[in-house]
Amino acid sequence: VRYWLMKTEPDVFSITHLRESPNATAGWDGVRNYLARNNMREMKLEDGVLFYHSRATPPGVVGIARVAKEAHTDITQFDPASDYYDPKSTLENPRWSQVCLRFEQELAAMLPLDDLRQDPKLEGMVLIQKGSRLSVQPVSAAHWKHILKLAGVKLEKAAKDG
DNA sequence: GCCAACGTTGGC
């Protein structure tokens, strides 16, 4: 099992949208960046995904999802009415892929980007590298574990504080 | 909504 982080604008597709999707599962379409696409093609069933809200106030990790279906053709590339239409893609050789994600949990307290930046244990994480805007990125097992721990610790503290 | 940092496109 490997770990990933996927960015989405909550106005477009939020963790709530995923949770409320049929079977709490949805296709992650619209990725139009080659490196992000290649990362999606590496994903395996049941890999863990940090669900990240970008262009939010504040931006941060808001939940956990699992890969429910490995990379397959993103059909929006063939739909002229779609924002994600790509006239240069062909049916014979589709350019863009998507995976399906299944909702697992929403963090009781989201982890803001700024907190993640401050954490020495997350040094080297792609998310916090300067200028990084990769929307689908790998996360190391150590970073994954630490982030889950942060979410748990934050919960405990909230409970203790009442 | 601004704009810096990236990524892509296309003329040459």
Place this chain on the structure above:
DNA sequence: GCCAACGTTGGC
């Protein structure tokens, strides 16, 4: 295959 111009991302 270089690189200027253009388009996009995403924090702020």
